[in-house]
Amino acid sequence: MDTKNIMIVGVGGQGTLLTSRILGGIAREAGYDVKLSEVHGMAQRGGSVVTFVRYGDSVAEPIVEEGCADVLIAFERLEALRYAHFLKKDGVLIANDQRIDPMPVVIGAAEYPENILENLEKKYKVLKIDAMSEAKKLGNARAFNTIVLGMAAKHMDFSKEAWLSVIERTVPPKTVELNKTAFLAGYNL
Amino acid sequence: MAEKKIMLGNEAIARGAWEAGVTVSAAYPGTPSTEISESIVKYDEVYAEWSPNEKVAMEVAIGASMAGARALASMKHVGVNVASDPLYTVSYIGVNGGLVLVAADDPGLYSSQNEQDSRAVARASKIPVVEPSDSGEAKEFIKFAYDLSEKYDTPVMLRTTTRLSHSQGLVTLEERAERELKPYVKDFRKNVMMPGNAKGRHLHVEARENQMAVDGCDFPINRVEMRDTKVGVITSGIPYQYVREAMPDASVLKLGMVNPLPKQLILDFAKKVETLYIVEELDPIIEEQVKSWGVACKGKELLTVQGEYSANMLREKILGQTLELESPAAAPQRPPILCPGCPHRSTFYAIQRLGLHAAGDIGCYTLGAVAPLSVVDTTVCMGSSISTLHGMEKARGKEYVKNWVATIGDSTFMHTGVNSLMNMVYNQATGTVLILDNSTTGMTGHQDHAGTGKTLKGDIVNAIDVTKLCEGMGVPNVRTVNAFDVKALMAAIKEEVAKDELSVIIVKAPCALLNKAKITMQYKVNPDTCRACGSCMKPGCPAMTKGADGKVVINDTMCNGCGLCAQLCPFGAIEKVEV
Numbered sequence: 186m187d188t189k190n191i192m193i194v195g196v197g198g199q200g201t202l203l204t205s206r207i208l209g210g211i212a213r214e215a216g217y218d219v220k221l222s223e224v225h226g227m228a229q230r231g232g233s234v235v236t237f238v239r240y241g242d243s244v245a246e247p248i249v250e251e252g253c254a255d256v257l258i259a260f261e262r263l264e265a266l267r268y269a270h271f272l273k274k275d276g277v278l279i280a281n282d283q284r285i286d287p288m289p290v291v292i293g294a295a296e297y298p299e300n301i302l303e304n305l306e307k308k309y310k311v312l313k314i315d316a317m318s319e320a321k322k323l324g325n326a327r328a329f330n331t332i333v334l335g336m337a338a339k340h341m342d343f344s345k346e347a348w349l350s351v352i353e354r355t356v357p358p359k360t361v362e363l364n365k366t367a368f369l370a371g372y373n374l
Numbered sequence: 375m376a377e378k379k380i381m382l383g384n385e386a387i388a389r390g391a392w393e394a395g396v397t398v399s400a401a402y403p404g405t406p407s408t409e410i411s412e413s414i415v416k417y418d419e420v421y422a423e424w425s426p427n428e429k430v431a432m433e434v435a436i437g438a439s440m441a442g443a444r445a446l447a448s449m450k451h452v453g454v455n456v457a458s459d460p461l462y463t464v465s466y467i468g469v470n471g472g473l474v475l476v477a478a479d480d481p482g483l484y485s486s487q488n489e490q491d492s493r494a495v496a497r498a499s500k501i502p503v504v505e506p507s508d509s510g511e512a513k514e515f516i517k518f519a520y521d522l523s524e525k526y527d528t529p530v531m532l533r534t535t536t537r538l539s540h541s542q543g544l545v546t547l548e549e550r551a552e553r554e555l556k557p558y559v560k561d562f563r564k565n566v567m568m569p570g571n572a573k574g575r576h577l578h579v580e581a582r583e584n585q586m587a588v589d590g591c592d593f594p595i596n597r598v599e600m601r602d603t604k605v606g607v608i609t610s611g612i613p614y615q616y617v618r619e620a621m622p623d624a625s626v627l628k629l630g631m632v633n634p635l636p637k638q639l640i641l642d643f644a645k646k647v648e649t650l651y652i653v654e655e656l657d658p659i660i661e662e663q664v665k666s667w668g669v670a671c672k673g674k675e676l677l678t679v680q681g682e683y684s685a686n687m688l689r690e691k692i693l694g695q696t697l698e699l700e701s702p703a704a705a706p707q708r709p710p711i712l713c714p715g716c717p718h719r720s721t722f723y724a725i726q727r728l729g730l731h732a733a734g735d736i737g738c739y740t741l742g743a744v745a746p747l748s749v750v751d752t753t754v755c756m757g758s759s760i761s762t763l764h765g766m767e768k769a770r771g772k773e774y775v776k777n778w779v780a781t782i783g784d785s786t787f788m789h790t791g792v793n794s795l796m797n798m799v800y801n802q803a804t805g806t807v808l809i810l811d812n813s814t815t816g817m818t819g820h821q822d823h824a825g826t827g828k829t830l831k832g833d834i835v836n837a838i839d840v841t842k843l844c845e846g847m848g849v850p851n852v853r854t855v856n857a858f859d860v861k862a863l864m865a866a867i868k869e870e871v872a873k874d875e876l877s878v879i880i881v882k883a884p885c886a887l888l889n890k891a892k893i894t895m896q897y898k899v900n901p902d903t904c905r906a907c908g909s910c911m912k913p914g915c916p917a918m919t920k921g922a923d924g925k926v927v928i929n930d931t932m933c934n935g936c937g938l939c940a941q942l943c944p945f946g947a948i949e950k951v952e953v
Contacts, residue, residue, distance in 0.1 A: 231711040317931070
């Protein structure tokens with residue numbers, strides 16, 4: 186199999202690491218070679234963060250090159266815009282329709298772009314979701330990232346059961362049920 | 375079949391050290407090296423500690439090696455500078471039990487103050503360097519490093535980079551090789567580095583380097599992959615993976631040992647290929663040596679000495695391909711920021727209101743340098759805030775530093791701030807030092823230190839009392855203020871900077887992320903009483919936004935309930951809510 190390139194982008198603190206670990210876990214379970222690249226340290230403090238996941242028969246570099254991403258999972262609109270050029274021509278953008286103002290916008294030094302997802306739709310296949318509202322319906326806003334993952338899961342090569350089983354073994358024990366429910370909420374949308 | 379597990383580069387390094395029979399590990403946290411210690415501590419056979427700084431960590435590992443154990447010291451690249459004093463000399467002493475230093479470089483500056491290349495330190499201190507290119511190799515290479523260390527009587531550096539340390543890949547798990555402690559041997563000529571003995575040991579160092587350069591040609595970690603001979607590439611570490619992606623047909627000499635270089639192997643490879651490229655991130659360490667041997671090759675004239683490489687970069691710069699890529703969209707930057715509820719925000723807000731400058735230090739609170747707070751004027755290295763403030767006073771006088779404070783975190787204070795404060799006491803400084811005590815090492819992800827009362831192993835111990843420490847040194851004014859009480863904090867700073875005496879203010883409140891799960895209250899804006907004046911927005915809390923009507927909204931998924939905004943509202947429009 187050709188190497189599959191997945192990217193997860195968002196704002197530091199939104200849980201990109203947990204999502205990438207679930208992805209890495211499922212690719213490994215399916216018997217693929219897999220490499221992930223993460224961001225730790227200062228950038229995690231509310232900065233723009235990007236995580237790469239690559240799986241296939243044999244994976245060399247741990248990063249996704251520009252123009253090569255099969256699936257781009259964006260937890261925030263501005264971050265979707267920032268990294269959209271990493272998508273390959275028939276790639277899919279799964280975008281959480283949420284706005285988090287970066288500090289230059291908060292202090293009035295820059296403007297948050299309007300109609301980001303609508304503009305991206307003209308160029309790319311975009312699936313958007315207001316995962317924060319969906320998560321609040323489930324009673325816990327923090328589960329929003331697993332809902333987004335559920336939506337992205339349909340564009341990858343693994344069964345629903347496999348996903349649920351990896352989630353069970355990857356997330357903190359107290360949050361297993363919440364995360365499974367959240368995953369299915371996204372998956373069934 | 376042996377079990378394969380997906381592991382972070384740093385976890386793999388720890389696993390390899392454990393398999394190699396390491397029993398002592400010492401480190402100070404620093405991105406991208408931190409997870410090595412956090413992983414190795416999980417193995418019961420290993421004693422692992424957070425030392426107060428990298429020099430101490432290196433010396434702990436040296437002592438353990440002298441005592442006959444296999445020992446590990448791990449640190450980020452700038453930590454190697456702190457440890458370089460013992461490092462340059464333990465190169466002469468050599469080892470008893472195997473001794474490996476993991477140096478974690480940060481090309482691309484993800485979380486560092488410079489982009490230095492640790493291979494240069496290894497060359498200067500004349501110690502061998504192994505450099506893996508994925509998690510699997512990280513585990514193998516550190517085991518090999520311990521064998522090299524004992525065989526050649528030398529400390530060995532394992533060089534990693536952020537991309538390797540923070541990437542995950544498959545690792546084949548093997549058993550641990552339990553090792554007896556080597557007998558301790560009193561050896562005056564080897565272990566006491568006074569001039570007469572060091573002269574003799576320097577001979578050993580030079581002979582060792584020469585021998586390893588020869589023997590290295592046969593080390594399995596130095597590998598030739600002959601393919602098309604038109605193009606040959608010498609590379610190592612993570613860049614090897616980019617070469618594989620971009621130039622799958624090229625012949626490759628993959629160096630696992632990058633110091634000393636296996637000269638004959640390189641000369642032989644160079645002869646077999648028509649055009650030779652050297653692909654290495656950061657400085658031209660391999661390239662300059664190879665060129666000095668009269669070998670024609672191309673490297674830094676095509677490739678940068680800054681930042682990380684990528685396969686696309688090699689396609690463009692070496693293969694001359696024009697890649698039809700979309701340009702990145704114009705998007706406002708999203709730099710890192712202080713978290714909602716961070717006690718540093720309130721501290722810097724107080725400093726800003728008083729119109730003071732801050733000599734800054736290394737930690738999350740370096741972010742006090744950026745808008746909207748913008749009060750941190752200087753940042754050099756760990757512990758430097760206190761000593762640079764002292765230098766300013768000596769240059770411009772005590773009246774001048776009444777406009778300044780030094781800001782340093784509790785962990786950084788323990789690291790090297792203590793020495794600097796000692797200097798202020800000794801040399802009669804009158805400046806004011808703010809120790810921002812958030813009870814943890816924040817930026818690297820919450821590690822304990824000598825002031826928190828807990829060890830890396832999780833043992834509860836006596837916490838060093840910072841107040842008593844400062845008083846014991848003779849600091850005439852030491853006081854503690856709650857970081858979130860802005861009025862009290864401003865009053866305290868104003869009073870202390872005005873004095874013609876040295877002062878320390880311990881500004882105390884735990885890191886907002888330490889107790890995130892335990893938040894019991896948040897704040898919300900009452901739209902009926904909010905007058906859209908924007909006072910609460912001034913410290914730049916990311917949980918707060920202005921609505922279309924100019925009134926403020928607090929994001930309830932982000933608010934950590936610090937209450938700074940409520941203190942700043944002149945109209946009492948920000949209310950506490952239980953959650």
